[in-house]
Amino acid sequence: MSDKPKFAMYWAASCGGCEIAVLNINEKILDVDANFDVVFWPLAMDAKVKDVEAMPDKSILLTLFNGGMRNSDNVAMAKLMRQKSQILVSFGSCATEGCIPGLANLSSMKELFDTAYQTITTDNPQNIRPQVKTPVLEGELHIPEFFPVLRTLDEVVDVDYYMPGCPPESHQIAAVVALVVDVLHGKAALPPKGSVIGAGGSTVCDECPRTRNVKTIKKFVRVQDVEVIDPQMCLLEQGIPCNGPATRSGCGALCPKASAQCIGCYGPADDVPDFGARLMTAFSSVIDSNDPAEIDRILDTLPDPAGQFYRFNLAKSLLRAARPAWRNE
């Protein structure tokens, strides 16, 4: 064992894109290796949970934890990593605000299980459902308990820093790695606990080069239905539902620059308590009608408002989940 500070990365309910984003920092990954001893990172190396359990408490300097709290194993691992780490970073959108897995909070557990185990694409004639304990000849099998509502990492353990993004942009990860290396060498200080790192505080609109005029729209359109997208004009002004007005800056407005609407993966900007509510304000302001019937017709062109406003943020929104998820109705 070297005496370098220790680094770990773990995933809970997530897709693995965050680890790819870390590997995507290219040659900077060598800085990670030069400055850290990577002790636990299931995607990149072989180490077992029992190895982590055997480490002294707080012996890992930095843990990047991505993924939401979908089941009891996620929670147990979050607690273990918290116990063993000095700095625990809620890394990426899933850990920070639920992200796409958090959209399951719109549905009851029954709906989720029906979809997973009893649709036309599933061969399950006896309609077998997973159980926490299953008796078999050799004894009893255990699998983690599935929670009806997905929670964020900070609902379960104390979190030191938040790093938003789905996934966090590689240049932002590289900057954070560089900062931690500087801190190790005494050249910089850590930001205050609870800070959002690797992102700006303002909105995507602030980084977006498109021209904004007074916006008035008569209908929302899906970006793939627009024949010619004006390359200079604000997307929302063209009726494309762009989430830029509420989304935290830090990505460099990548999507709007490529004529795709911002979908809000960096989460809410500073001082935005509820991402969706802020977007409702923004979208309502651009609708060009004062007639209730016409407003209704215009809103019909936005068929899935909850999906539009809470695509990444539902599990961290003020309501956190829909009634069917809470009540299993």
Next chain:
Amino acid sequence: MTDIFEPIIVGFTCNWCSYRAADAAGTGRTKYPPNIRLIRLMCSGRLDPTFVFKAFAKGADGVMVAGCHPGDCHYVEQNYKTMRRFHMMQRTLEQLGIEPGRIKLVWASAAEGNLLVKQMVGFIDEVRALGPLNWPKWQAEHGYYAEMDENPRSVGAKAMEEQA
């Protein structure tokens, strides 16, 4: 003591019309039930949807938004923004399982105290018929605000068993 469910309703009123209408109702000794808690805003257009979502998340059973009649806004046209926001909130809340009837938009001028009271009384009865919402209780049942070292509840395991 009776077992009738008394809903908690948060009412957002505009300084220039509906708040004065409620005031006029009070001056005129017109009674309305204490279920509704009025909050004064400078304009119904000040109503950030965040307020409504927070009210439901913190335990409100219904939310009323009251502003000046269309065309009569003290700030020219902000109540039209309220109207659009209201439609948008209602649609989003419905997807989250909150019935459209739990949120109500009322136009009332400063002279319409009696009309506002009638609307409020009607709304309280409508929400009472819908029953309690209990959002904070549900969140607590699923481990929100729970002690961090506490073992997560077995709601999931129970729900998994029910599926067997």
